[in-house]
Amino acid sequence: MLKTLSRRLSSSAAKPQQLAQRLISSFELPEQTGAPLSVAKLAIEKTTTPKEKLAPEKLVFGHTFTDHMLQVPWSASEGWLEPKIVPYQNLSLDPATCVFHYAFECFEGMKAYRDNHGKIRMFRPDKNMERMKKTAARICLPTFDSDELTKLIAKLVELDSEWIPSNRGYSLYLRPTMIGTQASLGVNPPSSALLYVIMSPVGPYYPTGFKAVRLEATDYAIRAWPGGVGDKKLGANYAPGILPQRMAASRGFQQNLWLFGEEGYVTEVGTMNAFFVFKNGDKKELVTAPIDGTILEGVTRDSILALARERFDPAEWDISERKFTMKEVADRAKAGTLLEAFGSGTAAVVSPIKEINWHGEAVNVPLQEGKESGVVAETMANWIAEIQYGEKEHPWSYVIE
Amino acid sequence: MLKTLSRRLSSSAAKPQQLAQRLISSFELPEQTGAPLSVAKLAIEKTTTPKEKLAPEKLVFGHTFTDHMLQVPWSASEGWLEPKIVPYQNLSLDPATCVFHYAFECFEGMKAYRDNHGKIRMFRPDKNMERMKKTAARICLPTFDSDELTKLIAKLVELDSEWIPSNRGYSLYLRPTMIGTQASLGVNPPSSALLYVIMSPVGPYYPTGFKAVRLEATDYAIRAWPGGVGDKKLGANYAPGILPQRMAASRGFQQNLWLFGEEGYVTEVGTMNAFFVFKNGDKKELVTAPIDGTILEGVTRDSILALARERFDPAEWDISERKFTMKEVADRAKAGTLLEAFGSGTAAVVSPIKEINWHGEAVNVPLQEGKESGVVAETMANWIAEIQYGEKEHPWSYVIE
Numbered sequence: 160m161l162k163t164l165s166r167r168l169s170s171s172a173a174k175p176q177q178l179a180q181r182l183i184s185s186f187e188l189p190e191q192t193g194a195p196l197s198v199a200k201l202a203i204e205k206t207t208t209p210k211e212k213l214a215p216e217k218l219v220f221g222h223t224f225t226d227h228m229l230q231v232p233w234s235a236s237e238g239w240l241e242p243k244i245v246p247y248q249n250l251s252l253d254p255a256t257c258v259f260h261y262a263f264e265c266f267e268g269m270k271a272y273r274d275n276h277g278k279i280r281m282f283r284p285d286k287n288m289e290r291m292k293k294t295a296a297r298i299c300l301p302t303f304d305s306d307e308l309t310k311l312i313a314k315l316v317e318l319d320s321e322w323i324p325s326n327r328g329y330s331l332y333l334r335p336t337m338i339g340t341q342a343s344l345g346v347n348p349p350s351s352a353l354l355y356v357i358m359s360p361v362g363p364y365y366p367t368g369f370k371a372v373r374l375e376a377t378d379y380a381i382r383a384w385p386g387g388v389g390d391k392k393l394g395a396n397y398a399p400g401i402l403p404q405r406m407a408a409s410r411g412f413q414q415n416l417w418l419f420g421e422e423g424y425v426t427e428v429g430t431m432n433a434f435f436v437f438k439n440g441d442k443k444e445l446v447t448a449p450i451d452g453t454i455l456e457g458v459t460r461d462s463i464l465a466l467a468r469e470r471f472d473p474a475e476w477d478i479s480e481r482k483f484t485m486k487e488v489a490d491r492a493k494a495g496t497l498l499e500a501f502g503s504g505t506a507a508v509v510s511p512i513k514e515i516n517w518h519g520e521a522v523n524v525p526l527q528e529g530k531e532s533g534v535v536a537e538t539m540a541n542w543i544a545e546i547q548y549g550e551k552e553h554p555w556s557y558v559i560e
Numbered sequence: 561m562l563k564t565l566s567r568r569l570s571s572s573a574a575k576p577q578q579l580a581q582r583l584i585s586s587f588e589l590p591e592q593t594g595a596p597l598s599v600a601k602l603a604i605e606k607t608t609t610p611k612e613k614l615a616p617e618k619l620v621f622g623h624t625f626t627d628h629m630l631q632v633p634w635s636a637s638e639g640w641l642e643p644k645i646v647p648y649q650n651l652s653l654d655p656a657t658c659v660f661h662y663a664f665e666c667f668e669g670m671k672a673y674r675d676n677h678g679k680i681r682m683f684r685p686d687k688n689m690e691r692m693k694k695t696a697a698r699i700c701l702p703t704f705d706s707d708e709l710t711k712l713i714a715k716l717v718e719l720d721s722e723w724i725p726s727n728r729g730y731s732l733y734l735r736p737t738m739i740g741t742q743a744s745l746g747v748n749p750p751s752s753a754l755l756y757v758i759m760s761p762v763g764p765y766y767p768t769g770f771k772a773v774r775l776e777a778t779d780y781a782i783r784a785w786p787g788g789v790g791d792k793k794l795g796a797n798y799a800p801g802i803l804p805q806r807m808a809a810s811r812g813f814q815q816n817l818w819l820f821g822e823e824g825y826v827t828e829v830g831t832m833n834a835f836f837v838f839k840n841g842d843k844k845e846l847v848t849a850p851i852d853g854t855i856l857e858g859v860t861r862d863s864i865l866a867l868a869r870e871r872f873d874p875a876e877w878d879i880s881e882r883k884f885t886m887k888e889v890a891d892r893a894k895a896g897t898l899l900e901a902f903g904s905g906t907a908a909v910v911s912p913i914k915e916i917n918w919h920g921e922a923v924n925v926p927l928q929e930g931k932e933s934g935v936v937a938e939t940m941a942n943w944i945a946e947i948q949y950g951e952k953e954h955p956w957s958y959v960i961e
Contacts, residue, residue, distance in 0.1 A: 221656065221745025228655060250660075251650045254629060254758050255622065259651075259739055261802075262663040262795035298799040299806060334745060338660055339799075344622025344735060344760060346831055348802055357655050359745060379787060386782035388800045394663035395796035398699040398740075399789045401662075401749055405700060430747055 193238020196231065196303040196354075198310040203318065206246035215324040218362045220506065221332065225319035229311055229356040232340070233301045236350075242311055244318060247357065253342035263339025263349050264394040265294040268505045269458075270330040270361075271316045271559070273323045274549030279316060279559040281333075282547045284309045286458040291335060294391040299348035300337050308335070312356055313559045319358060320559075327548060328363030332506075364507040369532040369540075371513035371524075372502075375407035376485050377415040378423060383453040390452050397430070404429065414502070416485070416515055419453060423485040426453055431502035431510060432460035435488060436535050438496040442477055445535065449480040459503040462555065463539050470542070485517055492522045499533030500524045508543050509536040594639020597632065597704040597755075599711040604719065607647035616725040619763045621907065622733065626720035630712055630757040633741070634702045637751075643712050645719060648758065654743035664740025664750050665795040666695040669906040670859075671762075672717045672732040672960070674724045675950030680717060680960040682734075683948045685710045687859040692736060695792040700749035701738050709736070713757055714960045720759060721960075728949060729764030733907075765908040770933040770941075772914035772925075773903075775829060776813035777886050778804055783818040783828065784854040791853050798831070805830065815903070817886070817916055820854060824886040827854055832903035832911060833861035836889060837936050839897040843878055846936065850881040860904040863956065864940050871943070886918055893923045900934030901925045909944050910937040 206226045213223050224247050231242040257263045267287040272280050288305035296302050312333060316323075323331045335356045339349030380403040382396070383389020389396060403415050414429035426448050427433055432455065437444040445467050448454050467478045491497040502510040511532040515522040527534055546553040607627045614624050625648050632643040658664045668688040673681050689706035697703050713734060717724075724732045736757045740750030781804040783797070784790020790797060804816050815830035827849050828834055833856065838845045846868050849855050868879045892898040903911040912933040916923040928935055947954040 219744075219746075224656060247655070249652045250655055251652050254648070254651055254737070254756055255625060255735075255760075259659060259665055259737060260667050260735070260795055261798035262665060263799045264660055264663060266661050297803060299802045332745070334656075334661070336655070336660060343620075344733070345620075346798055346802070346805075348806060355655055359656075381785050381787035384782060384785040384788065386780060387785065387788075393796075393799070394661055395794075395799060397662035397747055398664045398794070398796060401700045401747065402698055404747075405749060 193234070193236065194240070196239040196242070196307045196311075198242065198307050198314065201242045201244065201311060201314060203244045203314075204246065205318075208246075212322065213360075215326055215329055215360070215362060216366075218360055220361050221359050223359055225322040225331070225358045225360070227315060227319050228358075229315045229354075231311070231354040233352045233354065234350065239301070239303065244315055250353070250355075252340065255342045255344055256339070257341050257343070257349050258338040260344065261339070261346060262393070262395045263298055263300060263352075265291065265298065265300065265337050265392055266394065267291045267333075267335045267392060269333045269335070270505060270547070271323060271333060272330045272547045272549070273320075273325045276549070277325075278549060279320055279323060280547065280549050281309075281313070281316070281557040281559065283458050283462065283555045284312065284557050286461065287335070290392060290456060290458075291337070294393055295337055297388060297391050298393065300339060300352050303354070308354075309557070315356055315358065316559055322358065322360050324360055324362075328366070330361055330547070332359045332361045334359065364510075369511050369530065369537070371511040371526055371531045372413040373411065373514040373516070374414050374416040374428060374512055375410060375412035376418055376423075376515050376517040377403050377407065378418040379403075380415075381419060382417040382427065384419070385452050387452070390450070390454060390456055392455065400430070410516075412516060418485055424448070424482050425485055425488065427455065428502035428510070428512070431504035431507070432457040434463065434501050434503060434535075435483070435497070436499035436533065437491055438498055439477070442475060443498065444477040444479055445471070446479045446481060446483055449482060457503060459505060459508060459543070462543060463503055463509075466539065466542050485515075488515065489517055489520075489522045492524070497522075498525060499535050501533065501536035503539075509540045511536045592639065592702055594635070594637065595641070597640040597643070597708045597712075599643065599708050599715065602643045602645065602712060602715060604645045604715075605647065606719075609647075613723065614761075616727055616730055616761070616763060617767075619761055621762050622760050624760055626723040626732070626759045626761070628716060628720050629759075630716045632712070632755040634753045634755065635751065640702070640704065645716055651754070651756075653741065656743045656745055657740070658742050658744070658750050659739040661745065662740070662747060663794070663796045664699055664701060664753075666692065666699065666701065666738050666793055667795065668692045668734075668736045668793060670734045670736070671906060671948070672724060672734060673948045673950070674721075674726050674730075677950070678726075679950060680721055680724060681948065681950050682710075682714070682717070682958040682960065684859050684863065684956045685713065685958050687862065688736070691793060691857060691859075692738070695794055696738055698789060698792050699794060701740060701753050704755070709755075710958070714958075716757055716759065717960055723759065723761050725761055725763075729767070731762055731948075733760045733762045735760065765911075770912050770931065770938070772912040772927055772932045773814040774812065774915040774917065775815050775817040775913055776808035776811065777819055777824075777916050777918040778808065778816040779819040779824060780804075781816075782820060784820070786853050788853070791851070791855060791857055793856065801831070811917075813917060819886055825849070825883050826886055826889065828856065829903035829911070829913070832905035832908070833858040835864065835902050835904060835936075836884070836898070837900035837934065838892055839899055840878070843876060844899065845878040845880055846872070847880045847882060847884055850883060858904060860906060860909060860944070863944055864904055864910075867940065867943050886916075889916065890918055890921075890923045893925070898923075899926060900936055902934065902937040904940075910941045912937045
């Protein structure tokens with residue numbers, strides 16, 4: 160392996176970013192020894208003091224948690240230890256634990272829904288599990304069998320299923336998290352870790368219909384770069400975005416539109432992927448930035464692309480994953496060929512955009528007459544909700560029982 | 561303020577990186593309301609079960625901690641609450657706490673030394689405090705009065721002063737840490753935080769004399785980017801460096817030499833700053849990368865530059881903070897004008913380099929005859945140690961008493 164890698168290192172006029180992807184994705188991590196993650200070993204300790212449930216309309220995103228949580232410790236010498244569902248409780252950690260110092264932490268965001276028949280469904284959990292494994296491996300945290308973790312999460316959802324409001328638009332937000340737990344200050348791969356899952360009942364993102372947002376195109380702070388970790392769901396990618404968000408908010412904008420490079424490539428919106436609809440002569444184009452290591456590989460992004468490719472008439476539509484600049488967006492707005500823009504993510508599904516402030520000038524984005532959304536965003540929100548709530552059977556729906 | 565910032569945003573063909581520094585450093589954070597950090601309010605709860613001390617020669621960096629720690633909670637509504645010195649103990653945190661999910665965390669590394677007269681000294685604590693404030697502000701954690709925190713740390717060091725081994729080369733490593741403690745999943749500025757300080761007695765980095773390291777020049781993974789946060793002491797900068805370090809180690813190299821851009825600019829070594837000594841005709845040049853937002857503003861780096869400017873003969877020496885590439889280093893090695901290279905940081909002070917593997921080829925770095933160090937690294941290590949151990953009185957030495 161040494162030789163292969165040296166050759167790869169020394170080869171090539173390849174751009175660093177291509178090299179990065181090839182190298183890091185092809186690097187063979189040491190085989191993980193020790194026990195595999197296994198749902199068969201699950202032990203359940205039920206709470207004796209169930210919490211009172213909040214009225215659904217009082218729910219604030221990520222503030223209320225269910226009665227139980229899943230915990231699975233891992234150690235380099237033993238592998239995955241016994242998974243436990245226990246009452247929701249504090250973690251007790253040595254102040255030298257590496258998660259506090261070196262950001263050994265990653266997470267996922269996914270949801271479970273109650274359908275009209277009372278069944279509980281998750282949306283594409285396999286995608287979240289795969290991304291979590293890639294993210295964990297990038298910071299030397301342990302990987303795991305995706306099916307086993309999905310089943311463990313399903314057990315937890317089942318146990319706390321009363322917490323899922325049955326109203327359309329409501330769901331249970333699931334937060335799988337992994338942290339390094341080694342309690343020493345050397346900067347090394349953690350020799351121990353804790354995988355845990357907590358769950359929060361959440362209301363609809365737009366309780367009274369869409370509310371389009373105003374963005375600030377941000378080029379003074381850079382969220383992600385080639386050869387970095389902006390495509391991974393690491394805690395490390397989030398704290399640095401807060402100050403620019405606060406700065407944008409102080410000027411009246413809800414989110415940042417993260418640009419990259421002197422060209423001003425459009426990458427993401429806040430913590431969501433970004434979609435634009437352009438008009439090219441007789442055809443329309445649905446565009447989003449390509450998976451090049453600088454954007455998060457969103458599950459909603461992937462779902463929107465797949466649905467568009469499957470259901471949009473190819474005689475009328477091009478579906479593009481390509482680089483495009485803020486200048487293109489601004490020029491198209493002036494020329495009348497910018498039709499729509501929206502963010503996509505697990506929390507909101509889609510988040511329509513009505514204005515982008517770029518170097519002090521407002522780039523206006525059209526909305527449907529009398530609505531706070533474009534037609535593509537609205538269509539996608541409906542199509543995805545139909546699958547999530549089981550109104551249309553679809554392989555993306557994972558039925559828990 | 562809105563207008564000023566808009567003008568700044570819209571102005572200028574300035575490079576994004578200059579813009580970033582100007583904007584972020586000039587952004588006025590909202591005034592922090594609430595109580596200031598104050599040593600006058602300190603409460604001390606002494607341990608009733610002191611730990612047994614390890615024999616100094618058995619100490620491993622960051623594995624052993626003293627009997628006490630400092631804790632100061634902060635909340636957005638009340639400001640800094642009462643500082644407490646308490647027995648070293650676990651932190652108990654809700655699993656939804658933002659430090660676990662979004663890397664709201666920053667730290668410092670500094671040391672206290674016992675001098676020949678039994679006095680305890682810290683080395684340039686003001687520099688660490690200033691850096692910690694800048695780092696905290698960058699991720700919307702609270703700032704504080706540097707003198708007050710220095711005095712609080714001095715109180716903690718004093719209480720656990722028995723833990724500082726008196727042997728030359730030994731010291732007490734101090735780890736001020738700040739974490740966001742808000743227990744909810746929204747990606748927002750934390751409304752509460754905890755500042756804490758733990759301390760670990762450490763032995764000499766080179767117990768049997770210098771040991772020069774072999775580095776791998778790394779351009780497939782990028783540590784930091786203009787407009788990013790690579791100049792801040794954030795946890796977020798550390799976890800992503802571990803996999804490349806492990807990859808380098810698997811090929812026999814102790815650390816990465818982080819390069820930047822297609823030009824291959826030299827930035828840092830592992831978790832240290834990087835110095836090179838070049839020969840230019842009759843003069844020598846001590847070179848390190850400039851403070852441009854992509855390198856950590858090391859206290860040891862600053863000390864080496866200051867000592868070199870003060871004590872090296874300017875007729876013989878140029879002291880440069882400038883960009884330089886790995887190609888320049890390799891070309892100079894071939895031409896015989898690369899004289900020396902070393903890393904600098906709090907843990908090792910200096911770390912001599914003997915080889916850099918660049919795209920599969922070994923770039924050899926000279927060492928002194930029969931020694932594992934160049935002459936500048938050795939000189940700097942001695943000069944700095946004399947100040948740290950109080951053998952030379954110097955304004956950088958902060959005497960605790």
